[in-house]
Amino acid sequence: ELQAVIFDLDGVVTDTAEYHYLAWKALGESIGVPFTREFNEELKGVSRMDSLNKILALGGKENSYSDEEKLELAKQKNDHYVELIKQVTPDDVLPGIRELIADIHAKGLKIGLASVSKNAFAVMDSLQLRDSFDTIVDAAKIRNSKPDPEIFLKAAEQLGVDPAACLGIEDAAAGVTSIKGAGMFAVGVGDSMTLAEADIVYASTAELSLDQLLVQYQGTAV
Ligand code: G6P
C-alpha cells in the first residue's frame, strides 16, 4: 500500500532547473567551457560542487583551479542563481502539481521533498508550498548527492515510512537512480530515453494524476 509521495524540487515542482542551467552556462562560458543542453542533463539533480567538477572535467580543467578557486566559482554560480530565483512566485508551480498535492492530502498520504539544493527552502517559501509538505530534507545534512539514494532514504525516514511504500518523482537521470537505489517506485517527468530507469515516465507534470500513479504503483507491488 502506498504511504508517501516524495518530490524532487527543481524541474518537478517548479521550473528552477532552467535557472540552474542558465547560471551554470554563464559560469561555464566565463571560464571557457561552453556546454549544451544535452550535457546539462548530467548536471540535473547533482550537488553544486559535483556539478562544477563535471563542468571542469568537460573542459579538461579539473586540475586548473585550487580548492579555494573552485569555491569561488561555485559561489559565482550560486550568486547568479539566487538573483534569478528572486522572480519565483506562487504562480510558478508547474501545471498539475498543486492538484496532485491536494489529491495526496485528500487520500491521507504523506508528502516529502528530496532536493539536494541548498536553496530548496527559499524556493519552497517563494512558491508558498512549505506548509503543504510533511517534511523537507535539509540538503546541508546530506553527505552524498544524487545519484546516491541517501536523500530519498532520508525523506522516508523523516516521514516514518518504509521506502518500499514510497513513490518518488524526478526530472533528472541521477534522481531516478537515487529513487531506485532507495528501493522506491520511480516516476520520471521528461524524456523517456533520458529517464529510462524510471518505472514510468510522463512527458510533463500536467500528465501526473494520483489515481493513475496508484494503479501503476499497485501493478508492481509484491
Ligand atoms: C538540484 C538541482 C541541481 C543543483 C543542485 C544543488 O539537485 O537539480 O541542478 O545543482 O540542486 O543546488 P544548489 O542550489 O545547492 O546549488
Ligand code: MG
Ligand atoms: Mg530536478
